[in-house]
Amino acid sequence: MSILYTTIEKLCAEKGISVTQLCKESGASRASLTDLKKGRKQSLSTETLLKIASYFGVSVDYLLGNTDKKEKAPAEEGGGITDEELKFALFDAPEEITDDIMNEVKRFAKYVEEQRRNGHIK
Incomplete structure (x- = not known):
């Protein structure tokens, strides 16, 4: 293996x-x-x-x-934005955001980007 x-x-x-x-x-x-x-x-x-x-x-x-x-x-994170900056921008209480929540946010962002690239979202 x-x-x-x-x-x-x-x-x-x-x-x-x-x-x-x-x-x-x-x-x-x-x-x-x-x-x-x-x-x-x-x-x-x-x-x-x-x-x-x-x-x-x-x-x-x-x-x-x-x-x-x-x-x-940082370049892999999408333009250098950090998780802390993302939490601050998206949530009222960034200190309460778990790793699982952040992973879901990132997965959703990737999904939206893929949908945009495929022409499903304009």
């Missing part, structure tokens, strides 16, 4: 979800993760890596085992 798959499994365990649930919620292909687990693949497409990294709020480098630091670089 690859380091990549082991890292994904670890992140799923930390979040209390299955790999199947990750795929459903992130849009990643379950077949590609099965191939990775079974050794039929050694890596994932850039698109799939980005979906998984975005879902967990980690960098692609972390998924690939190139760094132990989970946090994304």
Whole structure:
């Protein structure tokens, strides 16, 4: 089993979800993760890596085992806005916002951006 798959499994365990649930919620292909687990693949497409990294709020480098630091670089966060700045902008009581809430906000933002790119939102 690859380091990549082991890292994904670890992140799923930390979040209390299955790999199947990750795929459903992130849009990643379950077949590609099965191939990775079974050794039929050694890596994932850039698109799939980005979906998984975005879902967990980690960098692609972390998924690939190139760094132990989970946090994304400012450029990966979308123009350098920090989570703290986002919390302040969106919520009345930013100190009460949990990591799970922030992950949902980020997932929703990615969804809206994807819908815009696909022409479903103008």
